[in-house]
Amino acid sequence: MKKTKVTFGVDIGGTNTVMGIVDRTGNIIRKESIPTNAMDPAADLFERLFNKCSDCFSLLKEEYELVGIGIGAPNANYYKGIIENPPNLNWGMVDVISIVKKYYDIPVALTNDANAAALGEMKFGVARGMKNFIQITLGTGLGSGIIINGELLYGSDGFAGEMGHTTVIPEGRKCGCGKRGCLETYASAPGIKRTVFELLSQSSDKSILRDFSYNEMTAKKIFDAALTGDKIAQVAFKFTGKILGQAMADAVAYLSPEAFVLFGGLAQSGDMLLFHVKKYLESNLLSIWKGKIKILLSGLPEGDAAVLGASALIWHELESKSL
């Protein structure tokens, strides 16, 4: 019997590391999660991870052939195969490819989580068949992965695609990166929370949201309030959509994609956010692009997208570069 080819898709997060055994169609045959243990060395994580992989794959060996390993991680550099000073992980510089090659002598590729997410959409998601699009993850930050001519845009050093750190309001909000006015200080889960607190400070409108502390406030609470007609919450969504739509118009001017794919909790707010995003994207486009740029919502399950993205990375390598 011919075995079905599969890959390991590995997503390294600050809290958990998730590994999926994924076939070419995006079917997850098995998924495992282990604590990352952020304070321990990277080698320990991979030892624990691959011990677990080895155990679970031994049961599947009759049916499946492992052909590659894709890894998504914060601050990962595709060109160098290393992770550089990841936030929330006490790792410094880690040569991931070399560590993995000790366990498996098969093709291995590494990229940052936002890039992996874009590949996941291209291989398994709503961007199947597209050659030029931008994937935006609205989460604790704003991550972006840019696909040009069917390939990830890496730029000269592997770090291209940092749309979250373009400036949308000169001298605006302080960002974790040290700059001011970055897109992700407005268009992200913490961003809309900051907007709500700004609005609460400036208006005297009644709002359910006046009952929550900063630490209690979440994007979900703001969404729920907006659904009940809370004005502050609705204005917060409008402002967030406006800023994001304007920034997306700039991205179009640089890159001329056919679509944006939105992912993450805030994107799931649907038309509460999208109505405004579309309006301000359109009104800020050059006439050659008006009415032509699609905005799509990711259909990948929140819990699987990262593993699918990591798997898509190595499938893409195997297919486009004949590794």
Added chain:
Amino acid sequence: MKKTKVTFGVDIGGTNTVMGIVDRTGNIIRKESIPTNAMDPAADLFERLFNKCSDCFSLLKEEYELVGIGIGAPNANYYKGIIENPPNLNWGMVDVISIVKKYYDIPVALTNDANAAALGEMKFGVARGMKNFIQITLGTGLGSGIIINGELLYGSDGFAGEMGHTTVIPEGRKCGCGKRGCLETYASAPGIKRTVFELLSQSSDKSILRDFSYNEMTAKKIFDAALTGDKIAQVAFKFTGKILGQAMADAVAYLSPEAFVLFGGLAQSGDMLLFHVKKYLESNLLSIWKGKIKILLSGLPEGDAAVLGASALIWHELESKSL
């Protein structure tokens, strides 16, 4: 005797159309210029142009072999081979490649003038050997051509690279494109002129520039005034450099180029502008890019750059695509 291979590089401008016979090293063997006659049909221009080409090339046939034709023009679409509603030309849609093929049965390529300029720098200018850079022309507008992995960035429809129409000041200056706050309303020859008039209206500082009408004012006069220590002129250069530097930092976040190449009259202002561009580029970069992005001044002669760019386009096609 083996003939030297040459190309025609054709630059179609609103007033004149210039054609150069250019070898692989960027040596212009012959250059001809004819009036574009903007109100006449495109077919007339090409008939006059190629009659002239035929005359002048007949004298060179013994020594040179014509291997391709590259054309740069405003609103030219590389993918379609057409020029679409060019500003200042009464043409509508023109299928340039088909017209040229009536005269010469050799490879022909068309792109917009800003893209041609970027290829000119890559083949013949300061960007030789670079794979990732952004060329910016500071002229009557701000044109940009983006090179990624040694290829022009065209995006999904051929129109990528419109950096001049990214928004730098929300609700800012009215732009010719219909939007507000576009980069080119600040960073261009008319942009710095608008800045001077804004400064003249806001301050009561003495300035040589108070003697010129809006129609008399030029970027050159502002530069000369700045050299003599005129404060208004110097502040105008500082403001222009700040806006441009900030926008370039956003371009880095998207594209991660290794360099910018600046071209055009305003770029020739040297450190009067560049000092500020560098300062504000650096202060707006993410830490991973600080100190790493080069700013280069084009060394191509102003009068030859467009023809060299158009020639570079077809040399690039011939070499990378084995036409």
